[in-house]
Amino acid sequence: MEPSAAETRKTAAPHSSTANQHLNEDQGHWLLAKMGKKVLRPGGKELTMELLGKLHIATTDDVVEFAPGLGFTAGITLAKNPGSYTGVELNEEAAGILRRKINGPKREIVIGNACCCPLKNATADKVYGEAMLTMQADHRKAEIMREAHRILRPGGLYGIHEIALTPDAMSAETKKQIQHDLATTIKVNARPLTRAEWTAMLEAEGFAVESVMTNPMHLLETSRIIDDEGFFRTLKITWNILTHPKARRRILDMRNVFRRYGPSMQAIAMVARKK
Numbered sequence: 001m002e003p004s005a006a007e008t009r010k011t012a013a014p015h016s017s018t019a020n021q022h023l024n025e026d027q028g029h030w031l032l033a034k035m036g037k038k039v040l041r042p043g044g045k046e047l048t049m050e051l052l053g054k055l056h057i058a059t060t061d062d063v064v065e066f067a068p069g070l071g072f073t074a075g076i077t078l079a080k081n082p083g084s085y086t087g088v089e090l091n092e093e094a095a096g097i098l099r100r101k102i103n104g105p106k107r108e109i110v111i112g113n114a115c116c117c118p119l120k121n122a123t124a125d126k127v128y129g130e131a132m133l134t135m136q137a138d139h140r141k142a143e144i145m146r147e148a149h150r151i152l153r154p155g156g157l158y159g160i161h162e163i164a165l166t167p168d169a170m171s172a173e174t175k176k177q178i179q180h181d182l183a184t185t186i187k188v189n190a191r192p193l194t195r196a197e198w199t200a201m202l203e204a205e206g207f208a209v210e211s212v213m214t215n216p217m218h219l220l221e222t223s224r225i226i227d228d229e230g231f232f233r234t235l236k237i238t239w240n241i242l243t244h245p246k247a248r249r250r251i252l253d254m255r256n257v258f259r260r261y262g263p264s265m266q267a268i269a270m271v272a273r274k275k
Contacts, residue, residue, distance in 0.1 A: 043267030
């Protein structure tokens with residue numbers, strides 16, 4: 001999972017999320033980042049590119065990214081030369097790293113919580129966030145979607161890239177077990193929803209879903225890592241994992257959980273329009 005904005009400093013909003021002021025390397029996404037992994041989205045680079053394609057980011061767009069983490073998607077967005085880019089990042093250490101990468105006119109990183117970000121009403125054309133809603137309680141998911149709706153201009157687009165449970169008719173007991181095992185393994189309170197539940201939540205917050213894309217949950221499979229990171233960086237990541245036994249055990253545990261529930265989980269990206 002992406003380092004997320006996934007508790008805040010005194011000047012930030014009082015609501016907390018799963019992020020901390022400083023990187024918590026016990027959390028699975030930061031552990032993978034420490035091993036050298038750059039792409040930490042559930043559906044990999046492929047699904048991120050599909051999401052951005054459906055957002056149709058143009059040079060006239062004011063773009064906001066919730067929880068940019070270490071800036072992988074931000075780099076792709078900035079290559080499209082939007083009118084402005086604002087990253088809202090709760091994690092102060094991640095924000096410091098981002099500010100060294102992202103600067104210049106109409107390019108900024110602000111410290112804030114996506115559920116109550118320090119941006120004005122109706123000031124963005126496109127808003128997106130990846131691998132961060134899954135790590136929130138359901139009421140906080142709704143708050144973040146509501147915040148995206150608030151800062152978007154009428155007709156603006158909101159994109160998400162998360163984990164979905166399948167099928168939609170999954171029993172509550174099975175869902176609870178998957179959520180428990182994910183949370184225990186990645187050290188984050190992961191609460192993925194079904195596709196129908198993601199859709200219903202977006203619609204309840206004033207959006208109309210226009211596009212839905214999915215990918216297998218293969219974040220830690222060798223073929224996906226090579227696709228996301230390239231062959232030589234994959235070798236480096238593999239070496240780092242092999243030479244850090246504690247990290248290796250944790251990462252193998254995460255992969256085992258992803259494989260165990262492979263038929264019941266998938267990565268999902270959705271684009272919805274503000275009504």
